[in-house]
Amino acid sequence: MITSREGLLEQHAWAALRISGADQTAWSGEIVEAGEGILGLAHWDGTLHLDRACILEPLRDLYDRGGEPRTDAELIRYREALVTLLHEQSHFLGPVGASQEAARAAFKLPGSRALEEGVAELWAHDHLNDYIHELGIEKVAPGITEVRSEPSYAAFVPAVRLFTADLDRQAGAPAGETLHLLNRQTAEGQWHQAVARIYDSSRLPHLAPPDQSPAIRLQLEQALRSSFRGLELYEPFPRGFATSRSHAAGTRLLTSLHQELTTAECRYTPTPRPTRINLNPPALPAPPGPISQATVPPASRPAQVSTPADSPHSALHHALAGVTPPATRPPAARLPAAPATPPRTIPSATAAGTARETGTGSR
Template sequence: MTTTAVAAHPTSIAELFAQSAETARALAGAEQSAWNGHIIESSSVMLGLAHWDGTLYLDRESIVDPLRHLYEHAGATRPTPTLIAYRESLATLLHEHAHFLGPADATQEAAREAFTKLGSRQLEEGVTEAWAQDHLDDFIHRLGIDKVAPGIDSVRSNGYYAAFVPAVREITTALDARNGFPPGETLSVLNRQTAAGQFPLLVDAVYNSTRLPDLEPPDADTRSRLESILRSGLAHLETYELSPPDLATTNSLATANQVLSHLDHETHTAEATYTLSQPDPCVLPRPTRRIPSPHEAALSGLTPPSPARPSPTLSSTSHPSPSTHHHAHPRSSPPSRQPLARHG
């Protein structure tokens, strides 16, 4: 029987930084992290930055110093504001590491190019922040920080990107329900991708939640229309990025619902083009049997009557008009054939 070695919990900020990337990768279930192992303490308006070259930048005053303080006072009781400061620092650390995650064949070059496209930044930041908020407690427990800072898992912080996160949550939650996925599945799948892979997966989730995969041909352009709706809607969230959090949240949710409504309209319209009722082929009713009249039954099996002889009062050379002749002598079977009997 073999056992897997478990890394000891970090006891210093240096050990925390060394273990944080792999902890985030394992927590997300991603195949790789693009982090190059370097962390630079910065002093800017940005709390953290996952650079395209793989370097992680963290603000010294807001992020690094609280984490250093956390380990310098390991096990001590801390007031709520201090615990919140620790928690926000760890949330930023997890958020930035989530930016580096991707599949084995992902490259930062492709991710960077995709990030510049319409709606990509809003989706990528919204996914990263929402996932980090949802998994922060697990991140803290895996690193043993709940033992270093007792009570840290009992306080909460507000998080960031109020203009992006609510919309991303609303859309991914709806797609979970429509596809029969466990709650949070769509968000987690998107988080394991770089910006280059997120929109294709999101479009697939929308498309596969409908009947279209079984209805339309592979070369249909429905997917491109769905992507256009998603990109335009998510890009619109930038309008609310600098709004107060409550207002940004309200507008973000409203935008998400508009996007979902537009997607529904598009997919229902596409489905209708393949499911319109076709007219049934012309089917004649079955013939009904008519009961013959007594007169018809009496003639059954008898030789039809002979044509009437000309009246003696008429000249033998006179001829009735064609119309009179036609109506006076209905068509009958030849004398050699008996008429078919009608059976009731």
């Protein structure tokens, strides 16, 4: 059991690793007391910078008064310190082989910062009680899981929540899965993972040629990055305004995303060719009695239906498969005169109507 702030700081990164399911952390093990107004910062060199007044002192107080009853305001102060700790640790999480150099390069690309900060903040809030439980903090500060604190990054969090929830729905995945998966990635892999999930949840893998997949994914990624970059505009504004603008922007970007996917799916959906029926006039008078299709010589098989095998018109194709050849028609005297014109090609719907009108399909 952890009994001091020092013990907590020793264990906190491993608890983040455990609850996230990430493969590795880039934290160097060093904590630096932050200056210059910084509350918390996961530095690219692997050091963790934490503010004394808002993070380190509340965490000391948490253990100095271990087990004592606290006010809600005190419990919220602890939660805010812990959620910042978890948020910063989530920046260090990554898959096997991830490097801070690659993450640092990717963080500079449009839309990377908004996604990474939004994911880290939202995930840290959603999993804070798991983190508290993992570190055994409920025993030190009874009631800490009963109070709530509000997320920061109001410009990013609502859009990220909408975005990741939509990806869960499209993938048929449990709520929170996309957020959890993205949180395990560094900036290098986050957009790649998000776009892969979007692409794989669409019909595009079945429609688009494999060599077109990278270009489609790139187009989706660029559009999404641009939308997320736009969220930065709301950062200087009050939380309420930033939250509502982020939510509206998230809704818009999802509308655009779905339109983009629909357009791409249509682009690669095969256009069904019209069904054609070639009607040849009967060469001979009909023999008495019904005969099977197989016994009719090819030259006297006037009705040939051609339809793409897997087209939406296949049902019509099957419906027309039972059309009796004209050779089985009643004697010619009871039929309209055979057309003197060459074989006609008519659209399927007309063909079906013609077949009915001539009585060839109703016997």
